[in-house]
Amino acid sequence: MAEFDLIELFRSRCARVRADVTLGIGDDAAVVAVPAGCELVVCTDTLVAGVHFPLHTQAADIGWKALAVNLSDLAAMGATPAWATLALTLPDANRAFVEHFASGFAELAEQHALALIGGDTTRGPLTASVTAFGFVPIGMALRRDGARVGDAVLVTGTMGDAAAGLGCVGEQERDTAIVPSAPESARIALRARLDRPQPRIAVGEMLRGRASACIDVSDGLVADLGHIAAASGVGIEIELARVPASEAFRAAVVADRQSTLQLAGGDDYELAFTIAEADVEAALAALRASGLPTTRIGRVVRGSGVLVLDRDGNPMDLPRRGWEHFT
Template structure:
């Protein structure tokens, strides 16, 4: 089994016809035709075993997640996915592993009519890089900059589930036995949120022209909302009691753990956005129709940074603010 055999497995299992792909996998480069009047949104993410996903993650889940984290970035820009490039590094030429990986990748790609148009395979420690390209009408992209004091801060979905799912895999956790014996379906739900996040592409499209700023929650709510605030030269205040949490998270963890996961756990891939108060009803109605839900969690204020307040209005000091590469 050689490199080109692996490439053929990936090509066959991820085939997706698009008229704007003039030449896809099989040449030195792809030939693509963006639509007139649109800007090209491009993003890339790298996932490394033991850093971004646990050792032993099922290849189907890794294939899904490697694409999902990129689609989430396009969602935060209000862009429609179109094409992807895949660079896969494997310890060995394992055909069955590649088949399963490609099946997970293809399952999500087909749901978004996304074509895999090229990439690379190489030998080394397990890791995957995906580049995704999408379209957004010229001048209509959502950006991190744009929030203004008085805007409402909202998030889609629920927060903290993926970090809680990761905790469920930690056999060294003092609560490991309790987590393994959790009520039926709760632990499995949290693990699914870790391994197969739902990129909020439709929500991002709906927020074009409504949200003043947007970002996806990948490193943790505090960290990512902090990036949004820094881009706009503003601050934010978050009401801890309003953070949306799943029934699984509420069932398995205490108040302190839930709050830590929701504020700084990361890997949620929900959208955090600001919206002027007079557009709030419109945003709520649009996202409700999509079924992803939206929760008002705070407000944009003068100043900088993100502050978290409890039900008494007192400022909390979370021990962590999110994931950061190369942190000491």
């Protein structure tokens, strides 16, 4: 199977007619146009087999997730997705694998009218590196460095599900964090959170002009709030009791492991953001319309770092920092 068949396969599945794409897949490079009044938002995230997803993950889920983790970064900036490029490295030219990968990628791309505009396929250990592009009105990108003392801290969705989902994966089924009798339905729900993260694009768009800082929770809640704290020159204090957990999570995770997975588990791809106290109610009302629960979990304080208060209001000894690929 030649590289050119692969390119054609991706073109037929993942390209898309958009007025802002002058030249898509098939030349030395793509030619695109950014709308007047907008800035371009660009991010790159790579998934390596066995590092960022379990070996034997379904190809369609890998395709979905490779795009999703990037769209999550765009969401954290308040950007509207437009295009992506894909650098896919494959150990062999397995057509069925590539078709399923492309179908998972395409399924998410279609939800956001995103066009694949280029890429590269190479031979080597399975790696998918996506660069995603989106637009924000000039000056409206959400950043990490705008949190102010007194702001509220909120998160979308629930925390810890993906880490619990990882505990439910085949070979790791004896993971000590998972209740042996955990219902199959909970395992499936948690695994779906790991394999098919939902980038919170609509929430990010809604937070433009409202949130003072925003980040996606990919490294773990405390680690990612730590990035906001460091970039903004503030401290963040959150209450463990307020950190939202899903029903599946409560059913499947051993009680005394729940806080670790919620605070340090990576891969949830929810948004964590800060917002001025005076704007919280209006923002929550706007977000309620999105159907995605959003929860206030703490506040921005003077100082530095992240402090978590346990259910008795005492500062917790924090688990190790979140997901780091080089420690």
